[in-house]
Amino acid sequence: MSLDTAGDPSGKLFAEHKKIRPAAVSGFFRRLKWAILVVGMAIYYFLPFVRWDRGVGHPDQAVLLDLPGRRFYFFFIEIWPQEVYYVTGLLIVASFVLFLMNALAGRVWCGYLCPQTVWTDLYFAVERFVEGADRRKREKLDEGPWTLEKMGRKAAKHAIWLLIAWWTGGAWVLYFADAPTLVKDLATLQAPAVAYMWIGALTFSTYLMAGFAREQVCIYMCPWPRIQAALTDEWAYNVSYRVDRGEPRGSLKQNKKLRAEGVAAGDCVDCGQCVVVCPTGTDIRNGPQLSCIQCGLCIDACDAVMAKTGQAPRLIAYDNDINIERREQGLGEIHRFVRPRTIIYVVLISAICGLMAWKLGTRATIGLNVLHDRNPQYVQNSDGSIRNGYTVRLLNKKGTAQDLTLSVAGVPADSDLETASPAIRDGRALVLRVEPDQTREIRVTVTAPANAKIEASQGVVFTLLDKDGEKVETRDFFKAP
Ligand code: SF4
Ligand code: SF4
Known part of the structure; x- marks a missing residue:
């Protein structure tokens, strides 16, 4: 198997690492x-x-x-x-x-x-x-x-x-x-x-x-x-070399001479300061590049050069494609921060933040998770009654212990809710103690009497209630033959 290395006369598959030693800059x-x-x-x-x-x-x-x-x-x-x-x-x-x-x-x-x-x-x-x-x-x-x-x-x-x-x-x-x-x-x-x-x-x-x-x-x-x-577009501001102002580049002496002769000369004095301060070794004058991390240090370096040479700052600046083009055509700059994509992003950010804030503000201090037994899904007892088993997890997010009342609806009125775990019976409901800031997992069974009219699968609702009246519900199902 041969690898195509024709693009590089050295035959190497990747560029050699050149150590970058950026110069200090202020600005x-x-x-x-x-x-x-x-x-x-x-x-x-x-x-x-x-x-x-x-x-x-x-x-x-x-x-x-x-x-x-x-x-x-x-x-x-x-x-x-x-x-x-x-x-x-x-x-x-x-x-x-x-x-x-x-x-x-x-x-x-x-x-x-x-x-x-x-x-x-x-x-x-x-x-x-x-x-x-x-x-x-x-x-x-x-x-x-x-x-x-x-x-x-x-x-x-x-x-x-x-x-x-x-x-x-x-x-x-x-x-x-x-x-x-x-x-x-x-x-x-x-x-x-x-x-x-x-x-x-x-x-x-x-x-x-x-x-x-x-x-x-x-x-x-x-x-x-x-x-x-x-993801970017032509309106986004990126660190750019203002080619319309900088070119044709040349040394300060050469540019002065050209101007004296009435020949156009750019503001770039080709000093290379923008390159030596760059932490990635990028020459921004070659246009937008993947290696440019948009840190703006070349702007500071170039502004210092412009100050020394008595020229206006921001030969390198945050600029966008639209304005570079407009200046080249002799038109004024336009700026558009509010445009469809920025509006969409702001709306999405606000909507998600708003939703999370609302959820946080209205979150319950108790929680309930119910998982129906997978196998068997139901048991028919010798007296003909039908029993379903569930694993129930109770959450107490408060800093004090709570007695939480668990009940189930959707099964015939004389169905039984039972558990082998420590609990107090309150009518058809179970009162279960959950320690502060803890979860408690228990097994419960729901048993429908033999003569009850039940479908093969019917929805049930488990409800958990605390002493302050806060209530959470979880839906599950009850299976029968
Ligand atoms: S913005 Fe930063 S990374 Fe990009 S060319 Fe300028 S100094 Fe280099
Ligand atoms: S620092 Fe400014 S003047 Fe010097 S080479 Fe870079 S763009 Fe040209």
Whole structure:
């Protein structure tokens, strides 16, 4: 079998990795990225230590994924496994928010919010701090012999990278247990083995992804750029080189000379600053590219050049295809944030959020699940009566124990509801105690008398009632010969 490598004269199947050493840059977008990085990381690292009083016997951690207790706590919200649809709803909302961001400003998620971008940015900052702000100096260090200085700088850089990675992994596990207790247990080596394993795995993956894979994740591994390219439109604002203003490019001297001779010259002085600050090594002057994560750093770099050369800023800017075309035709810019796709996204986001808020606001503090026996579906007793068996799960979401009344309707009036579990009989109903914030599973049987008129399969309704009159119902069926 032969593989076609005709496109590459070297015969290689993939591009060789070139290490990118972005130069430091300052400006509005750089400051914005720093602000998002600091706020985002502060939330991630310290949120597990935020307390939230839920009363005695309940965890007081504001955000907690309590796997043994099968609960997810998020401030005043407590999600039970039976309510996993809230998580589904949140994921759907997150997807539509991502689509909306894309419709407004392209890959703004990639450039500012994606953890891969944020951590890689931090690792670049450490690299510049330890190995030198000058990218040529860093390149020289990489390519030079292993001197004591090189060993020291490399060791320091990797030590700080590992420390950040370890803290990242450490913070992750704190979301799954009481954070202050787990920190103490981790320090005294008394934490469960699984916590150390997760910290190890996340330390390794953070160090690998942010320290070594870097832009390769964005260019080759992540599916979002491909999906995003299919979802975007000509109205979305993307970091763009204003080709109508920049070309024909040339050195400042050359451009000045051309202008003096009355020949048209662009504003781009071909300094390459937009490329050297780019964390993915993209030359934005070549047009929209999959490797561009839309971080805006090239805008800052180019604005600094424009200021130095006495030209107007924003030769590189957030722009859209429509306006590039209109300017080329000598027309004014138009902006359209409100258009069918942004309206649809906003409506969907609002509808799902509204529905979830309504569900949360009206959710019951008790719950009932009923599962009919599969085999046998019914039993005919020697006296001719028909018995059906069910597994019933009762939920008490309150912080106090409750006596819940279980009854069944839809079967003949003199049918019996029975259980072998501890219960108090109240007429035809059963009163069952459920401990605070617990579920209780019992087996019940419903027996219809021999002379009752019953269809082969008929619907029944199980009802659970608490002392305050709150009621939940579940439908099932009753089988007969
Ligand atoms: S081309 Fe500009 S916006 Fe795109 S990734 Fe590079 S620096 Fe960021
Ligand atoms: S930084 Fe601006 S002026 Fe310099 S090469 Fe890039 S686009 Fe041209």
